[in-house]
Amino acid sequence: MPQFDAVVVGAGPAGSAAAVVLARAGRSVCLLERGPFPGSKNMYGGVVYGRILDSLVPHWWDEAPIQRWVTRRATMLLTPTQALTVDFRTEAWGQPPYNGATAYRPDFDSWFAGVAQDAGAVLLTSTTATGLLRDGTRVVGVRTDRPDGDLEAHIVIACDGVNSFLAKEAGLLPPFCAANYTVGVKETLALPREVIDERFGVRGRHGVDFEILGGTQDVPGGGFLYTNLDTLAVGVVLKLPALAAQSKRPEEIVAGLKAHPAIAPLVEGAELKEYSAHLIPEGGFGMMPALSTDGMLVAGDAAATCLAAGIWLEGVNFAIGSGMAAGQAAAEALARHDTSAAGLAGYRQRLESSFVIADHKKLRDVPHLVLSDRVQKQYPGLVCNVVERMFHVDNPAPKPGLRRIARQEIKRAKVRLRDLARDAWIGAKGFG
Amino acid sequence: MSALGATWPDISFEDRMATVEFRVAPDAHITVDETRCRDCSTRDCITACPANLFVPTADGGILFNYEQCFECGTCYMVCNTEGAISWRYPEGGHGVVFRRT
Numbered sequence: 001m002p003q004f005d006a007v008v009v010g011a012g013p014a015g016s017a018a019a020v021v022l023a024r025a026g027r028s029v030c031l032l033e034r035g036p037f038p039g040s041k042n043m044y045g046g047v048v049y050g051r052i053l054d055s056l057v058p059h060w061w062d063e064a065p066i067q068r069w070v071t072r073r074a075t076m077l078l079t080p081t082q083a084l085t086v087d088f089r090t091e092a093w094g095q096p097p098y099n100g101a102t103a104y105r106p107d108f109d110s111w112f113a114g115v116a117q118d119a120g121a122v123l124l125t126s127t128t129a130t131g132l133l134r135d136g137t138r139v140v141g142v143r144t145d146r147p148d149g150d151l152e153a154h155i156v157i158a159c160d161g162v163n164s165f166l167a168k169e170a171g172l173l174p175p176f177c178a179a180n181y182t183v184g185v186k187e188t189l190a191l192p193r194e195v196i197d198e199r200f201g202v203r204g205r206h207g208v209d210f211e212i213l214g215g216t217q218d219v220p221g222g223g224f225l226y227t228n229l230d231t232l233a234v235g236v237v238l239k240l241p242a243l244a245a246q247s248k249r250p251e252e253i254v255a256g257l258k259a260h261p262a263i264a265p266l267v268e269g270a271e272l273k274e275y276s277a278h279l280i281p282e283g284g285f286g287m288m289p290a291l292s293t294d295g296m297l298v299a300g301d302a303a304a305t306c307l308a309a310g311i312w313l314e315g316v317n318f319a320i321g322s323g324m325a326a327g328q329a330a331a332e333a334l335a336r337h338d339t340s341a342a343g344l345a346g347y348r349q350r351l352e353s354s355f356v357i358a359d360h361k362k363l364r365d366v367p368h369l370v371l372s373d374r375v376q377k378q379y380p381g382l383v384c385n386v387v388e389r390m391f392h393v394d395n396p397a398p399k400p401g402l403r404r405i406a407r408q409e410i411k412r413a414k415v416r417l418r419d420l421a422r423d424a425w426i427g428a429k430g431f432g
Numbered sequence: 433m434s435a436l437g438a439t440w441p442d443i444s445f446e447d448r449m450a451t452v453e454f455r456v457a458p459d460a461h462i463t464v465d466e467t468r469c470r471d472c473s474t475r476d477c478i479t480a481c482p483a484n485l486f487v488p489t490a491d492g493g494i495l496f497n498y499e500q501c502f503e504c505g506t507c508y509m510v511c512n513t514e515g516a517i518s519w520r521y522p523e524g525g526h527g528v529v530f531r532r533t
Binding site: 024034035036039040042043044046078104105106125126127128130144145146162163167176178181183185186188228231240241243244245246247249251252272274275276277278279 | 474
């Protein structure tokens with residue numbers, strides 16, 4: 001008999017969600033974490049959208065280790081000398097059930113793994129899964145780097161992150177393409193809490209999240225800036241092949257963003273507390289692996305569930321959603337004594353009928369649009385120039401019409417109308 | 433100081449990496465095949481690695497260290513010479529330990 005009903009590899013949000021569901025269904029669960037504590041290997045671009053937790057942890061907002069509640073959400077378009085910001089704020093997101101929250105992942109992931117432990121899961125930290133145990137083609141457990149470290153289980157749930165060596169070993173990944181990945185590079189910067197409140201115009205536990213297009217120089221990607229209690233986080237995400245093909249290093253691109261006239265006054269004088277980097281699977285629906293095989297499921301970043309669709313950048317909630325679905329499908333399969341690929345087919349069905357795959361399917365073309373040359377290099381300047389001319393008073397000349405300005409700037413940016421129309425169509429299809 | 437490309441405010445790369453906790457494993461989790469790297473013309477790992485672990489040597493080789501690795505995977509993903517960089521997760525409990533990420 002195997003030691004556990006299920007081994008969940010990786011105590012990030014996907015793994016802990018799967019472990020909570022399985023443990024509460026009365027199953028024995030081992031939750032493996034290669035770091036010394038959950039979250040110690042994890043890093044992200046800043047916002048947890050927590051409503052997916054409602055069914056797992058009622059009133060999670062009273063106990064989750066949150067830094068600030070995002071009540072101000074801005075999207076910025078940058079050129080080297082211009083910035084256009086759409087800046088929204090609402091008091092509604094500052095009270096239960098809230099919307100987005102900033103948090104340190106080591107704190108948040110440790111808390112969430114604790115929820116799994118409270119439900120009865122066994123958390124094993126400082127333990128790396130080094131490979132799959134198989135019986136024929138069937139996955140029957142994992143090898144670990146502990147002495148006598150084989151762990152047998154009826155089902156393995158691989159939540160081992162963007163580099164998922166387990167999904168690779170199981171042959172579940174589609175042909176590898178570096179263009180589906182970005183690297184996120186971040187600085188955690190200390191400032192006194194009252195200085196952050198003043199610079200960002202927030203009070204109490206309210207905070208801000210700025211998402212930035214442009215500002216990554218010659219590398220397609222984006223930037224972010226958000227507030228913790230007494231630190232800021234500023235960083236960039238950079239498309240891998242393009243990053244490698246030019247000569248600026250990641251930390252230089254972050255420095256360039258910090259020096260931008262629209263960003264510099266916000267980060268000035270802040271002291272670097274931690275520098276970090278992590279890969280992001282940005283390819284969306286098109287890069288998702290096969291999600292199950294005999295005795296095994298894949299969830300979270302390992303299954304590329306992270307959503308990078310321009311105005312929507314979400315990862316933790318998608319990881320939790322996929323982990324919950326994996327836990328539920330595994331519990332059903334265990335109850336039926338059928339953890340074959342067919343017995344686990346409920347996982348895909350659950351994802352299809354939830355936001356995890358529904359959002360990804362609808363937005364399947366958007367990640368590529370956002371990282372395209374036009375969106376990255378031509379549109380920010382085009383839009384900023386139109387707005388600059390709109391508000392520029394050039395007396396004694398009369399005001400030019402907006403249509404004329406737009407026509408001239410489209411021509412100046414060398415954007416072809418049919419490309420503009422096609423991009424607008426992809427955007428409308430995804431966002432509409 | 434108005435345009436992108438300015439590098440203010442910044443600190444040395446050494447001080448930057450000193451902000452990160454690493455529990456260095458006794459064994460390297462990255463191995464580099466020196467002979468393949470000598471034949472590589474693009475050397476994408478040198479620019480892309482956020483921890484700047486890959487350094488060209490005067491005689492055309494590549495020097496690397498694994499001690500201050502973020503375990504992100506950028507190096508092997510951008511490497512265009514198959515098998516030149518082999519990479520796995522470090523031994524459990526070792527490697528990078530993030531605190532405020």
